[in-house]
Amino acid sequence: MEQSCGKEFKTLAALINHLESESWHYAPNWECDACGAGFHRRKQCKDHEINCCFYCEDCEQQFSSWHAISQHLNSSRHRGPSHSSVSDYQKGVSCPFCKAPYQAASGVVHHLERGCCPNAPLDRDTLDQEVRRRDPDGFICNKLLEWHGTVSYHATSLAYNSRYGQYECYFCGDLFRQLSSLNQHLASPRHQQELYHCPNRKCLKEFTTLAGMVNHLESESCRFLRFGAVQNGIRGCSE
Template sequence: MSAPSLECVECDCTFSSIAEIQAHNVSYKHYLCGTCLSAQISERALEQHKGSRVHEPRKWKCLLCVGRKFKTPSALTQHLESGFHPGVSRFHIIAAAQALPTAAQVAIRPTPGVYAAPSPLKLIEAAAQPSSWTGTAYQCEKCPKAFRTLLALDHHLASAAHDEAELRCPACAAEFALTSALVHHLESGSCGLASYEQIQKEANAIVEAVSRLLQGGEVHLEGLVERLSLEE
């Protein structure tokens, strides 16, 4: 079965792959983004590209890094969760978020008032064992997933795959195990909670507060950030 052809409506040429038509569009400047000079495959794709946040400035600064910035609050939060900074894990971000004065609106089990590092038990991550081998794969003891290598199982166990949901969306009550997932949900506007600009403003207050807490250890939060209001 032959591959479907793609037609450039600007010059009636046909191509057998998206890569070919994109190369053609670059050469002939069809559907070219004037900001980043990337070629799209159609006028609709170009409009979607222009309407996306791909050209957002990197204005979200990590207070634990030197000069590192991110395009969105969720990207910065994901960075903080990633383990890039020694001694800071996704559990610390959750604990700090739960302790914020605004936690009552988003935390499933809020602990408002004081930030403290999570319980040592919370930081104990399951490690893959050779005994997980079933004869065909390494089986996760917590779910039906199986992996071809012990390292792959280890990465799965160290991930957030089996974390409990700790945060919820104050508008639609969707639950999330990661702070970055909640922030990304709010950014997407899928539940219409607030405008993107309002989300950025409020997310900035939370991310900066959490970052400072992580910098300084146990900190009393009275007056650190204003109460979160996600109403336009």
């Protein structure tokens, strides 16, 4: 469900098309003081400033991390009734299966991809398969001749590069002091197939994971969707 107007959509593509066609969804009535991003509501703007830019509007101060601004907002300086504590975006989006809270939609997707949800028999492969089933037109999924799921790679002592005194990744050339560190790198999605792409036709950046694609949209780097619209889209897909 798109929470601004209450309409329901069966697919993420339909929701995004609705958000693009209804111009009032994007009216930049409020602007982030840190990055200039526009928002329809003041609360959305302030939530973005705190959770994305780590910016305190009241103090006109920007922080280096979420932890730093959280400490600042929870300090005695901000405990009075005129100041807000950490915003509702800290709750962000909850896992639809176990209700674990995440600051952003990409956190929920990453949680499911890693197989961390105790109430859902999902991992990256099963989630990818379900997304591909729901996206036959390739709105965010790359059209592949073949897809067999995650490919497992395992390095041995033969990966040791005596010139550098470290273990070298065959695919990208990155160096690791420990063989176990190299195998952790190989177990990550970094060298898997690029299954997703940005739906913005002017961008079309590709990603190996759904969480990576969602995080790209959340960053607003290609200005295709607002942060809040991405959150609403993932909430709608999980209902």
